[in-house]
Amino acid sequence: MLSPTDLDVDSLLDCIPDWPKGPLDNARSKASFDWKVMKLVLDGDTVVRFKHKVWSTLASDPIFKRTPWEEYDRNEERRLTFARLKKLVDYKLASEEEYLNEPHKIPAFVQAVGQFSWSLIVKRVLSYEYFIVSCKMDNGDRDNSLVNDIMNFNALGAISITELAHGSNTKELQTTATYDPTKQCFVLNTPRLEATKVWSGVLGQSATHVVVFAQLYTPDGSCHGLHSFMVPIRDPKTFQPYPGLIIGDMGGKVGLNGLDNGFMTFKNYCIPKASLMNRNSDVTSDGKYTSKVKDESKRFGITLGVLSSGRIFIILFSISNIQSALSIAVRYSAVRRQFGPTNGEEIPVLEYQSQQWRLIPYIAASYVFHNFFGSLFLDYVDFFVTAFNANGDTQMDMGAEIHSLSSCGKAVATWMARDAIQECRECCGGHGYLKAAGFGELRNDHDANTTYEGDNNVLLQQTSNYLIKFYKEKVEEGKPISSYFGSVNYLDSIETILSTRCPGNLDDIPKVLEAYRFLVCYLLKSSYLKLQEQTVKMGDSFDAKNATQVYYLRSLAIVFFEAEALDRFQRFLTEFSVPDEISIVLKQLGLLYGLWSLEKHLAVLYESGYFTSLPLKPTQSTLSSSKPILTGPSTNIKEMILQLCNQLKDNAVALVDSYAPPDHILNSSLGASDGQIYQNIFAALENNKGAFGKPEWLEQIANSPSTLSGLKSKL
Amino acid sequence: MLSPTDLDVDSLLDCIPDWPKGPLDNARSKASFDWKVMKLVLDGDTVVRFKHKVWSTLASDPIFKRTPWEEYDRNEERRLTFARLKKLVDYKLASEEEYLNEPHKIPAFVQAVGQFSWSLIVKRVLSYEYFIVSCKMDNGDRDNSLVNDIMNFNALGAISITELAHGSNTKELQTTATYDPTKQCFVLNTPRLEATKVWSGVLGQSATHVVVFAQLYTPDGSCHGLHSFMVPIRDPKTFQPYPGLIIGDMGGKVGLNGLDNGFMTFKNYCIPKASLMNRNSDVTSDGKYTSKVKDESKRFGITLGVLSSGRIFIILFSISNIQSALSIAVRYSAVRRQFGPTNGEEIPVLEYQSQQWRLIPYIAASYVFHNFFGSLFLDYVDFFVTAFNANGDTQMDMGAEIHSLSSCGKAVATWMARDAIQECRECCGGHGYLKAAGFGELRNDHDANTTYEGDNNVLLQQTSNYLIKFYKEKVEEGKPISSYFGSVNYLDSIETILSTRCPGNLDDIPKVLEAYRFLVCYLLKSSYLKLQEQTVKMGDSFDAKNATQVYYLRSLAIVFFEAEALDRFQRFLTEFSVPDEISIVLKQLGLLYGLWSLEKHLAVLYESGYFTSLPLKPTQSTLSSSKPILTGPSTNIKEMILQLCNQLKDNAVALVDSYAPPDHILNSSLGASDGQIYQNIFAALENNKGAFGKPEWLEQIANSPSTLSGLKSKL
Ligand SMILES: Cc1cc2nc3c(=O)[nH]c(=O)nc-3n(C[C@H](O)[C@H](O)[C@H](O)COP(=O)(O)OP(=O)(O)OC[C@H]3O[C@@H](n4cnc5c(N)ncnc54)[C@H](O)[C@@H]3O)c2cc1C
């Protein structure tokens, strides 16, 4: 991501101004590095400039104006999102060529707009980017006019897979597409209530074309499995749904209320034969199903890879949310004072050990995951570029590996963000509960990320399946373990790794990585053995897998990801040269992330014998005045976590300054860059709708006579 | 709570009807006990009947009608809450005598109304119950007319402590009340922006009288610290604020938007001398401050106890939310099918090990915490009854112990509910993200509970201070450790307990309790020693305490609570006789809760030597085909957790049926008792506002010409 020559701060001064003076000055002055250099290390010159372009475009356009205290009903949120979407398309902030030549501008755009509004970017990505990729992955029979329409806002796309009764298990979807040779068309039907298409984003109000997944039936009555179809559903001028469709908006959601998720039922809805969107299968005009089965499995690997883009972007969504939440909570904590050593003297709550421990590990995670995203995105670009000229098994392998990494990565990153947002909310005390703080919207919008593009728990199984397969092939067929991007390569040394023991203090990243690799190997082998045991016991691999999830396969996928993220961070640290004052801090962050993540698995490290806790005679107490503190390898880890938090606390504000979006994007009364928390909160109080007015209903309700005199006795 | 003769189910049939037949029949038929008997075990006949009365009153009154898909703006939520509050007061569902004679009806009422709407019950409790208690704790100089007004909805109360810059640290509040002998009044002032009163519930729109905390100044300019004052703020007929006050509504919050939190500034606002609300201090008419200092510390203990009621009720709020969330998620999981052993055959997601492990421990916690609440509430009643005729140190001790228990209990219970709600949301997949599922509101409303009535992290310090004090006095002065309700008594045997070691499988509650007590003792002693060490190092007890929070004092308060909750559950099991089929299940729940909670502390059990993990030679792998599974004492714990989840899964639906509120209260399209998830979700889709309409703005925005043609190049 970073070219070291990019670190020329001076040339960037136009787009990253200094912070306004104020209550944060003191905290900022304590930083050991220049946050602008860190910003460049994180994003690189191109991305910093491009985000700046996006953000200043939004800042200068009244339709993108917001205040932290504004409140809209769902209709207004939908309207604003739609109007903003149109504007975004009109702006064409980068050309297609620009995105092709500088692919990092794609996530930069997604993040810059997403941090402004998740409804907006999700609507944009679903109706535009995903849809265009879907069109392009199609067999190419169709002309380009639909893509052009989409690009000019004359059409809007949506993807409709999920049904009322089926989401994760797409195989069992029940919508039917039956080929009718007389009319040369597919007839779509919703056979029962449970088959109603649901959740499709953009479908509720505005999509004109939908990629619909349905079971393909030929006239002979046989079913050929799930296929996708390009289905026009609304008149692009009037937005009137076509006859044969019932389309509705799903209504209120936990969050993302600017996005119009919809539901749809088909009643003998005819679409042209050419609507079938599958490169490898077709139906002859008289109704025979044909398919190029031969490279089916290769294509499957590639499809898996392409479909990973959704999850990869959700990793980015999660990092963006962690960044926003931390920007608010860390700045607030550096200004908010409560209690102190003497009466009258109060200290910033960031000085409390517990506040540091609650926030700073998430800063560490945000840096490590940011790097993970950047690195996985490069892998994805690598894969994507070669995917369409597939001429070997490599692309298939690449696709499967990216699928594995994006599955566990999406699960762990979305959970990390979920917990970070919550911790940040609580770290801001009562004021964190104000709508104007921003956490409510962050949390509610983020919440969907744990579920869509694959439920997290189901996704973890994708990764563990991938890993188990390698190990099985090694043990049962002697195949060496390796993969294109190398994420599994160390597993080939599994027995050597399993013979290692904790080397003492885990005081640098490589040592933590060793512990992590031991953990992964240990969980891989024991999961495999447990699976075997359960298969013998239960006689069924479905049941055996189910009985090996918790503490085995599920943990395996999680530690595999945590190790991989740390490994990629370590590689970044060794491969890129950054100024010393930056690299010192990055190393602290990497180590803190590693130890803090490892902390969740301490018991396994003891169980596995990697850690040792010596048996003590009952009379021999571990507690004596001379040796007061907890002991054992895990104790050292905890002590180091606290030390690192303490070492990093004076850099905490600079670390969030380095990635905080501008104030008008962050849109929080607690997190503004000027640190004027009380003025800003007060502005939110004063300016909210009806702050000082007396509601018209108040007097009337209060003074209405009780109507219950006769009622009470009857209850 | 329970009298065994109460378990006569037949006599209750009128208020607990059977469940409607439907998709849940199968799951229900697998239960090993009668859920109606369990309901009686949980609540007892009186409470079941009383809740039924409350709920049927709400059901029959149109103002309390709701649908899962309704959406209101803040103004409408405020209006509805206010109108419902008035109705609730009018209904007088129980008389004051009834509540006095059967105090369990108080939490029953709070829970029954709270599960309907938290804004409503919080508004009710703040403006009514708390306020009346405040009045009654006053010195009694005032006549009773205000209490009568409140009881007849002719006045509404509020409590105003928090200021913009001070919440947790009340000592430093800055609002001033200066006695003016010429006018014989106190003059209230807000000296600076930061001293603006904020967050006070009911203040925003509707309170007429507020208990205001301010620094009392006498005419000689000296400050006598924080005192409370009864301050009339609005005309009770017109709701017009009086001159000298600026009062506003705080606007949108993360949740609880039916509740009008307010802010207020004073400008030379005069209140009569008699407004001072302190039993023990006064100001003479010429402005001398007088105070009965002698029993100040005793009163402080009592005040602590009385103020615990807020936290005790928040424990109840939390349990209620866990119950609601689990009722939805468990029923949904028993009906929702996804994947299966063979194509076409799908199993309920509750059959997945991971789904069981994600949900069932929370069921266990809900039972254990329910019992904890009931038992602590009894202690509180015991204390409250004697508190006002205080004639010894006993009441002070009782108050301090209740303060300690309610502090850690509130923290752990609110976090437990926070996590349970989130897990339940995720367990319902995409449909869980619908507003109509109910989780959004549950989570957003619940969120405040971790903060108000004391920030959780600050509260944990209250409990650890309490425990450390006992230990210090024991070690330094030889005082035995004991308390009125006995929660700390076992700490007196600390050295004996610390000499114990894990006795093998922790396969019953008493053994888990032993491990827990070891943990508490271990953390108590090491916290004390660490505190000493840090005090020597830092030379300041404030800093030393700060540096001993994480992994020490904070963990101490948490494990102390977890152990106490388990202990009270075990006492319930031994002291009350319930039918065998019930007690078997309760024991499983208790054990599961104990092991699952203990799991978070496994590393400490290794560090402390309670668990042993033998050192292995590097060449000696713990993994061989014959011994595939993780080993060590902690492994057994995990295996037992999974076994217990598996044993309990067929009872899961009956366990939530036993406490689920009626459908019109639960108000969830996923959690209705008929189990018709798809019909109910579809009803929510069809009936939401604007489901099928085309928004008027759509066509207009879509077809508006781009206004950006000339703009792009300028960016
Ligand atoms: C905001 C939002 C936008 C969406 N947009 C779209 C869209 O544009 N197009 C579209 O087609 N869909 C969309 N969806 C639907 C989404 O893709 C699905 O909801 C998601 O894939 C999860 O599937 P599910 O709802 O069936 O969950 P389920 O599979 O029903 O999950 C329910 C529970 O069962 C558990 N579970 C399921 N299977 C297993 C197993 N094998 N082992 C263990 N546990 C299991 C899960 O972990 C979960 O706890 C959207 C959803 C949301 C919330």
Ligand SMILES: Cc1cc2nc3c(=O)[nH]c(=O)nc-3n(C[C@H](O)[C@H](O)[C@H](O)COP(=O)(O)OP(=O)(O)OC[C@H]3O[C@@H](n4cnc5c(N)ncnc54)[C@H](O)[C@@H]3O)c2cc1C
């Ligand atoms: C919905 C709602 C209703 C409310 N109703 C009322 C009401 O009716 N009347 C009223 O007077 N107030 C009310 N409040 C205010 C509420 O009581 C306070 O917000 C609450 O006590 C927390 O205090 P704070 O906001 O000052 O948090 P802070 O103390 O500012 O906490 C901020 C952060 O600092 C940390 N922290 C603070 N001190 C320490 C320490 N010593 N050690 C370690 N960490 C520390 C906290 O853990 C937290 O992470 C309400 C608040 C809400 C959200």
